[in-house]
Amino acid sequence: MADVAVIGGGISGIACATALADAGLTVDVLDRGHRLGGRLATQTLRDTGTAYDGRVVDIGASYFTVDDAGFGEVVGDWIDRGLVxxxxxxxxxxxxxxxxxxxxxxxxxxxxxxLRSLVEDLAAVLPSDLVEIRHPIDVTSVDVGEGGVRVAGRDYRAVALCGPDPQMDALVAASSAPMxxxxxxxxxxxxxxxxxxxxxxxxxxxxxxxxxxxxxxxxxxxxxxxxxxxxxxxxxxxxxxxxxxxxxxxxxxxxxxxxxxxxxxxxxxxxxxxHARPEAFAFDGVVGRAGDGWAGVPRTQSAWVSGDALGREMSGALES
Ligand SMILES: Cc1cc2nc3c(=O)[nH]c(=O)nc-3n(C[C@H](O)[C@H](O)[C@H](O)COP(=O)(O)OP(=O)(O)OC[C@H]3O[C@@H](n4cnc5c(N)ncnc54)[C@H](O)[C@@H]3O)c2cc1C
The missing domain is CATH 3.90.660.10 (Polyamine Oxidase; Chain A, domain 2)
Known part of the structure; x- marks a missing residue:
């Protein structure tokens, strides 16, 4: 049994999985997409009748800004390696x-x-002995029981719901706003x-x-x-x-x-x-929530900050 199921392979879910794996916890990341990245989405042009077939285009987020020290370190590494x-x-x-x-x-x-290449880059360095990435899997429910959860046929000690509130609410029959x-x-x-x-x-x-x-x-x-x-x-x-x-x-x-x-x-x-809630995440001991609906301002940096903070919090709780 892995320790944590992370639902959502966007930047918040992969940041959460990274923090959990850094603490030595075992993690399954589940995403319904054929590729990771979520709203850091890139489409390859095809059948355009132009010279640009095969070129990729950002169709989700346009760009990102940085003023958080932790995210700044990640971005600095991407710049050094020519990814950003x-x-x-x-x-x-x-x-x-x-x-x-x-x-x-x-x-x-x-x-x-x-921008999708950045999420894929973060996922590529997750340790394979601790983290399994399972996709495409469309998770339809999260069953919370005594001291754990069952997700897509497997049992876990905890779950991290990392993505848009309406999509994640549907899994736990919650309604959490914001719009x-x-x-x-x-x-x-x-x-x-x-x-x-x-x-x-x-x-x-x-x-x-x-x-x-x-x-x-x-x-x-x-x-x-x-x-x-x-x-x-x-x-x-x-x-x-x-x-x-x-x-x-x-x-x-x-x-x-x-x-x-x-x-x-x-x-x-x-x-x-x-709007995004001011808190960086929520965690009740079993169910955690993160994404750009948290951490103050709805944007890419907030999603990373939120996922990273949730992963650290869950690590502390599950290790003790
Ligand atoms: C049009 C647009 C423009 C934007 N412009 C900007 C911008 O200019 N600057 C900026 O900083 N940010 C921008 N953003 C926001 C930015 O894209 C997000 O803040 C960030 O990508 C959120 O990451 P996330 O991991 O929280 O969520 P997501 O990227 O949405 O990841 C959630 C993941 O969960 C998966 N998932 C959902 N439901 C299920 C399920 N039931 N089972 C399995 N998997 C599931 C999805 O497939 C997805 O991969 C924009 C977004 C959009 C859409």
């Missing part, structure tokens, strides 16, 4: 019609091989680069919230944009994501001046929580 590059500290501001100016902020980091918002992500390949922004926050527009230049963030200058919709717009297109395309492409044309050769739309039903 500082992308930009300046984005444009736009409305739905035109670019309005620029705004500087923190350095945004990106991954030349896509989670949807986003549509549209990937478009263009004949050539016609724009001069790295990314643009689109304010006061009912359709788009952000557009990223995937070529500049990944460093190959490919003419690829990825746009994210507003949550309200996404909510109206969840049943049939492709119906979101005309309105999203119209705003993208306003900002880029271009018409794409190929596009696709990805639906994120649970893209982000409306």
């Amino acid at each position: 590059r500082p992308w930009t500290d300046t984005f444009h501001i736009a409305d739905g019609s035109t670019l309005l100016g620029t705004k500087s902020g923190p350095v945004r980091y990106a991954a030349p091989r896509g 989670w918002e949807p986003v549509m992500a549209l990937v478009a390949v263009y004949p050539e680069r016609t724009w001069e922004f790295d990314g643009a926050f689109v304010n006061d527009d009912p359709v788009l919230s952000f557009v990223a230049d995937d070529g500049s963030r990944r460093g190959d200058d490919a003419p690829v944009l990825v746009a994210h919709s507003t949550p309200v717009f996404a909510a109206g297109h969840l049943a049939e994501p492709v119906t979101a395309a005309p309105a999203m492409l119209a705003v993208m044309r306003n900002l880029s001046g271009a018409v794409p050769t190929w596009f696709t739309v990805k639906r994120w039903t649970y893209a982000r929580p409306a």
Whole structure:
């Protein structure tokens, strides 16, 4: 019997598994995806009719920022090994019609091989004598009993639920808020680069919230944009994501001046929580919870911080 089942192979689950394994505990990581990474999601372009088939695109998180010392160490190692590059500290501001100016902020980091490669990198160094990664397994319930849990046919001393609250609530018949918002992500390949922004926050527009230049963030200058919709717009297109395309492409044309050769739309039903709880995680001695619904601000760094903190807490409790 392994000590802990970690459900979720996104960055929070893998950070949790890393902390548990560092303490010598045995861990099974279960994820329903064919690949790890969760919302640090990368899609390989196929059948686009362009020269970019085989190129990967970030279709979930656009970038991440760093101000936590622990996550900073992890990111520093990725930078040293060429897995992460500082992308930009300046984005444009736009409305739905035109670019309005620029705004500087923190350095945004990106991954030349896509953000998913970072989760896969963390998973690759987990010790195989302590950690088993089981996927794709769609966990449908977590049965909490006397002094332990049963998950996907195996018994464990504890479980870590690492991912969006609605998905994890369903496993333990809980309802824990906060509200989670949807986003549509549209990937478009263009004949050539016609724009001069790295990314643009689109304010006061009912359709788009952000557009990223995937070529500049990944460093190959490919003419690829990825746009994210507003949550309200996404909510109206969840049943049939492709119906979101005309309105999203119209705003993208306003900002880029271009018409794409190929596009696709990805639906994120649970893209982000409306807010994150201030606590880093929850743990009642058997069931732990982590992810970007914790640790203050909904973002990639919080997911890592939350998973790492839960793993350390569980290690202390299960070792004693
Ligand atoms: C469109 C979009 C844009 C974003 N932009 C940014 C950004 O610019 N900057 C930033 O910092 N962050 C951004 N984020 C947020 C960032 O992606 C998340 O904070 C982070 O990836 C969360 O990691 P996680 O491990 O908590 O959850 P997830 O990555 O969602 O991982 C949860 C995992 O659990 C698995 N799972 C769920 N249910 C089950 C089940 N029943 N059985 C088995 N496995 C299950 C899923 O397959 C998934 O792999 C964005 C997210 C989206 C969707």
